[in-house]
Amino acid sequence: MTMLGRVRLPTPTKDEDDELYSGYDDYHPAFNTKNINEDEYLQEALKSSYGKRTRMYTGLKTPGSAMRLGTSSGYREGAMRPVTGSMDPVSRPMTAVRGAGYTSQRNDSIITPRPSVTPIADRPEERIEDKIRRIEKSIMELVDSSCIAASNKEYSTALEKAKEASAKEKNLIRLQEQSGMGDTHNMELTSLVLFNLASQFENNEMSNEALNTYSAIIGNRMFQNSNQLKVNMGNIYARLGQIPKAIKMYRMALDQVPNTYTDYRAKIMHNIGILFIRMGQFNDACGSFEYIMQERPNFKAGLYTIVCYFAMGDKEKMKESFTKLLSIPLDIDEERYTLTDDDSGSKLVQEVIRDDKLRRLERELTSVAHNCILTAAKLIAPAIDTSFSAGYNWCMEAVRNSSNSVLAGDLEINRALMHLKQREVGPAIDILKGLQKNNEPRLATTAATNLSFIHYHKAEFDEAEKFAEAARLSDAYNAAAYVNLGNCSLAKGDAEKAKNYYLVAVDNDPSCIAALYNLGLVHKRLEQYEDALDFFLKLHAIMSSHPPVLYQLAHLHQLVGDIDQAIEWFLQLLSIVPADPSILQKLGEIYDHDNDKQQAYHYHFEAYRYLPSDLRVLDWLGAYYVTHRVPEKAIPFYEKAALMQPHESKWLLLIGSCHRRSGNYQAALNTYKTTLAKFPDNIDCLKFLVRLCSDLGLKETSEYAAELKRAEKAKEIRERISSSRSGSRRSSGRSSGGRGGFSPGNVESPIPQTAYRGSTAFPPPSSHGQQQQSQHIDVSYNDPLGPIQERPRTGMMPPRTPWGKSTEEDFADEEITQDLLPE
Numbered sequence: 001m002t003m004l005g006r007v008r009l010p011t012p013t014k015d016e017d018d019e020l021y022s023g024y025d026d027y028h029p030a031f032n033t034k035n036i037n038e039d040e041y042l043q044e045a046l047k048s049s050y051g052k053r054t055r056m057y058t059g060l061k062t063p064g065s066a067m068r069l070g071t072s073s074g075y076r077e078g079a080m081r082p083v084t085g086s087m088d089p090v091s092r093p094m095t096a097v098r099g100a101g102y103t104s105q106r107n108d109s110i111i112t113p114r115p116s117v118t119p120i121a122d123r124p125e126e127r128i129e130d131k132i133r134r135i136e137k138s139i140m141e142l143v144d145s146s147c148i149a150a151s152n153k154e155y156s157t158a159l160e161k162a163k164e165a166s167a168k169e170k171n172l173i174r175l176q177e178q179s180g181m182g183d184t185h186n187m188e189l190t191s192l193v194l195f196n197l198a199s200q201f202e203n204n205e206m207s208n209e210a211l212n213t214y215s216a217i218i219g220n221r222m223f224q225n226s227n228q229l230k231v232n233m234g235n236i237y238a239r240l241g242q243i244p245k246a247i248k249m250y251r252m253a254l255d256q257v258p259n260t261y262t263d264y265r266a267k268i269m270h271n272i273g274i275l276f277i278r279m280g281q282f283n284d285a286c287g288s289f290e291y292i293m294q295e296r297p298n299f300k301a302g303l304y305t306i307v308c309y310f311a312m313g314d315k316e317k318m319k320e321s322f323t324k325l326l327s328i329p330l331d332i333d334e335e336r337y338t339l340t341d342d343d344s345g346s347k348l349v350q351e352v353i354r355d356d357k358l359r360r361l362e363r364e365l366t367s368v369a370h371n372c373i374l375t376a377a378k379l380i381a382p383a384i385d386t387s388f389s390a391g392y393n394w395c396m397e398a399v400r401n402s403s404n405s406v407l408a409g410d411l412e413i414n415r416a417l418m419h420l421k422q423r424e425v426g427p428a429i430d431i432l433k434g435l436q437k438n439n440e441p442r443l444a445t446t447a448a449t450n451l452s453f454i455h456y457h458k459a460e461f462d463e464a465e466k467f468a469e470a471a472r473l474s475d476a477y478n479a480a481a482y483v484n485l486g487n488c489s490l491a492k493g494d495a496e497k498a499k500n501y502y503l504v505a506v507d508n509d510p511s512c513i514a515a516l517y518n519l520g521l522v523h524k525r526l527e528q529y530e531d532a533l534d535f536f537l538k539l540h541a542i543m544s545s546h547p548p549v550l551y552q553l554a555h556l557h558q559l560v561g562d563i564d565q566a567i568e569w570f571l572q573l574l575s576i577v578p579a580d581p582s583i584l585q586k587l588g589e590i591y592d593h594d595n596d597k598q599q600a601y602h603y604h605f606e607a608y609r610y611l612p613s614d615l616r617v618l619d620w621l622g623a624y625y626v627t628h629r630v631p632e633k634a635i636p637f638y639e640k641a642a643l644m645q646p647h648e649s650k651w652l653l654l655i656g657s658c659h660r661r662s663g664n665y666q667a668a669l670n671t672y673k674t675t676l677a678k679f680p681d682n683i684d685c686l687k688f689l690v691r692l693c694s695d696l697g698l699k700e701t702s703e704y705a706a707e708l709k710r711a712e713k714a715k716e717i718r719e720r721i722s723s724s725r726s727g728s729r730r731s732s733g734r735s736s737g738g739r740g741g742f743s744p745g746n747v748e749s750p751i752p753q754t755a756y757r758g759s760t761a762f763p764p765p766s767s768h769g770q771q772q773q774s775q776h777i778d779v780s781y782n783d784p785l786g787p788i789q790e791r792p793r794t795g796m797m798p799p800r801t802p803w804g805k806s807t808e809e810d811f812a813d814e815e816i817t818q819d820l821l822p823e
Contacts, residue, residue: 128179135172136189139165143196150203159200162193169193191223198232207236227256231268243275250275266296273304282308297328299372306376310383318380322395325376326402330369332362373399373407378414388418389427409435409443416450429454436470445474445481452484461488479509486518495522511542520552529560547577554586563590581611588620597624608637615641622654631658649679656688668692681711 036042146161169190176182198213214233218226234249254268273288286308292301302325309317337354353359377399381391392415400408412435419428432454435447448471455464465488471481486501499522505515516539523532536552543549554569570587577583588603601624608617618637625634635658642651652675659668669692675685686708693701 128175128181132172132176132181132184135168135175136186139168139172139189139193142168143192146196146200150200155200155203159204162197162200165193166197187222191217191220191226195229198229202232202236207240211236225256228253230256231271234271238271238275243279247272247275262296266292266298266301270301270304273301277304277308282311286312293324297324299325299328299369302328303372303376306380310379313383315384318384319394322376322380323398325373326398326404328369330366330403332366370404370407370410373404374410374414377411378418381415381418388422389415392418409438409440413443413446413450416447420454425454425458436467441474445471445478448474449478449480449484452481452488456484456487456491461491464488477508479505479512479515482508483512483514483518486515490518490522495526498522499526513539513542516542517549524552524556524559529556532556533560545576547573547580550576551583558590563594566590579610581607581614581617584610585614585617588617592620600624612640613644615644622658626658626661631661632664634658649675649682649685652678653684653688660692665692665696669696680707681714683708683711683715686711 142161142165146158146165149155149158149161173182173185173190176185194213194217198210198217201207201210201213211233214229214236217223217229220226230249230253234246234253237243237246237249250268250272254265254272257265257268259265269288269292273285273292276282276285276288286305289301289305289308292298293305302321306318306321306325309321337350337359377392377395381395382388383391385391385394392411396408396411396415399405399411412431416428416431416435419425419431429451432447432451435443436451438444438447448467452464452467452471455461455467464484468481468484468488471478472485475481482501482505486498486505489495489501490498499519502515502519502522505512506519509515516535520532520535520539523529523535533553533556536549536556539546539549540553550569550573554566554573557563557566557569567587567590570583570590574580574583574587584603584607588600588607591597591603592600601621604617604620604624607614608621611617618641622634622637622641625631625637635655638651638654638658642648642655645651652671656668656671656675659665659671669689672685672688672692675682676689679685686704689704690701690708693704
């Protein structure tokens with residue numbers, strides 16, 4: 001370390017005003033090097049490995065250019081000397097001290113001292129064995145995190161953790177090989193990491209990656225029992241629809257499973273049998289399920305065996321398999337749940353085990369067994385004998401002689417329901433009435449509920465109410481009984497009583513769909529739309545994609561005036577049933593009411609495409625084209641309507657008016673003549689013919705005028721006779737012709753309708769009937785298509801008709817504009 005010495009410079013001349021280098025030898029005591037060996041901080045810093053000295057706090061500021069050992073400002077103890085370089089007329093160069101980190105600007109901030117540096121001892125280098133052990137532990141933590149995430153259905157997170165664990169495991173293998181410790185690698189850890197990675201690939205539906213990973217595990221013979229993973233590969237192939245490959249993998253895995261693992265082998269054989277059923281190879285499937293019934297019998301395998309023999313049509317094998325199914329032991333001790341003594345300790349134990357996890361598992365197993373037996377009986381009963389009644393008798397006899405005799409009553413109920421499916425109501429009622437007298441409450445209330453349902457559909461509401469009340473008395477918590485009571489009350493007109501019954505049903509069973517739906521309908525009938533919306537929204541939470549519920553929600557929003565929300569519900573309903581013409585027509589009606597003609601036309605035309613026979617849609621589409629001044633396009637729709645209602649004169653008159661508006665007067669005349677031939681007393685048709693023939697200059701004008709006068713007189717006489725007999729006016733039926741009292745709103749739809757809001761081009765039927773009641777020959781008429789909209793007049797001369805008349809003279813009593821007549 002270079003020590004600073006004292007430097008003496010020549011003394012300046014006395015003539016100078018100021019000593020330029022005065023104070024050069026004055027410096028701060030911190031720069032004194034006399035006692036450097038006694039400076040403990042410096043000595044400690046020199047001994048440390050970092051070689052830096054701890055900063056000593058002196059209470060003074062960091063030296064700047066004014067405190068440096070320079071000449072521009074100088075430093076004196078007690079005060080700072082003003083800069084003399086700027087006052088000197090002769091500029092001198094600055095000294096080269098800026099590169100050392102000093103500055104010529106003063107810094108008034110207080111410099112805090114640095115903490116003392118403690119010498120760091122040399123760490124001992126980590127051994128390679130400890131490092132490998134630490135990496136293995138981190139890999140296991142990642143695998144555990146991946147499994148926990150997968151159990152929580154967080155499959156993407158689980159896959160990320162599995163990939164990270166696999167990457168660390170590869171780095172660990174590389175480290176061991178570089179250290180010459182490749183023989184000490186933990187193969188179990190590698191197999192665990194790969195298996196977890198393949199499982200997460202499978203959970204994320206990355207089938208190819210999962211198959212490749214499983215193949216890598218199976219291909220390494222150092223992994224024990226890896227061949228059993230072929231079952232997983234078979235599951236993936238089955239999910240992909242590659243059934244032959246799946247069967248091959250299952251059989252390869254079955255060859256590697258020891259015979260002592262009977263449960264595992266039975267599960268693999270079960271999968272093979274299911275795949276054979278999907279391929280239609282029932283004989284091979286029977287072999288797989290028969291093997292299970294011999295080695296490890298269970299109810300599902302017995303049911304699938306019966307299904308295979310049913311598909312093959314083997315009656316004897318069906319009976320034999322059903323008998324084997326009934327002989328499978330359930331191994332559930334029901335007596336331990338029965339209280340045998342009055343000991344308080346025993347009662348407490350009974351209360352604890354009555355609904356524990358083991359008891360719930362036993363109930364689930366019992367339910368599966370009973371469902372398999374009942375399903376098998378319903379399947380084979382119509383096939384094992386000449387009639388399904390005889391087949392049910394054989395099945396019930398077999399069940400009564402087995403340990404599952406409690407299912408005989410359920411088979412009787414299934415037999416009654418089968419009679420109902422065959423439209424044999426009488427035998428079904430007899431069977432249910434016999435079961436109603438059964439001592440078992442469950443069978444009695446079920447039979448009474450079904451009897452109430454049958455009588456309700458036969459419109460025998462008193463009988464239905466009687467059996468529903470009997471079902472309620474047998475089981476006070478039977479929600480179906482309360483629903484039937486509510487239905488009977490609603491059929492009798494007592495909506496409030498029906499609502500109370502439905503509410504009780506919902507209290508007993510909050511998930512009772514029938515009660516919730518009927519409650520919504522009752523509130524809707526009582527015009528309590530908000531309450532109805534609440535019930536249908538609850539039902540929507542249970543059945544999110546049920547079309548009737550979606551329709552009711554849409555219709556209720558329409559009734560409360562929320563059109564936008566109604567449209568959203570209708571569109572959601574349309575996404576489920578896209579080919580429903582009534583929903584399409586409803587949407588078109590809503591858009592038409594909102595004057596969105598383009599959307600209204602789109603949905604009406606879609607409804608016509610799916611159901612061309614809907615008169616409302618045909619009427620609207622025809623009116624749409626007429627109002628848009630293209631009547632020739634409306635003719636096909638009116639022709640279809642005329643084919644559907646051949647005895648309705650309205651459609652023929654509309655066709656004639658469309659021909660006349662499009663300028664095809666000859667076609668219009670022929671149409672009116674055809675209409676008169678079918679309806680000789682139609683006054684509107686006669687008026688059209690009289691005026692059209694007179695304008696065309698035809699000789700039939702007088703003939704049609706006489707017929708018109710005769711028809712009007714006949715109509716007047718009929719009305720007088722009718723009024724004198726009944727004292728009230730009645731419509732004269734077909735003789736009053738015209739529109740025949742039809743309006744699009746009169747056509748009943750499969751779903752409820754609101755008030756018709758279609759085109760206004762068609763006047764209501766009542767106004768049209770009033771126009772036909774004339775007392776003299778009046779050749780003026782109103783067009784069934786309604787008045788034609790006028791457009792602004794141009795400066796051109798009005799065009800002439802083919803017979804020489806102007807358009808103002810032709811059909812002067814109608815509002816016919818010039819642009820609708822031929823040029």
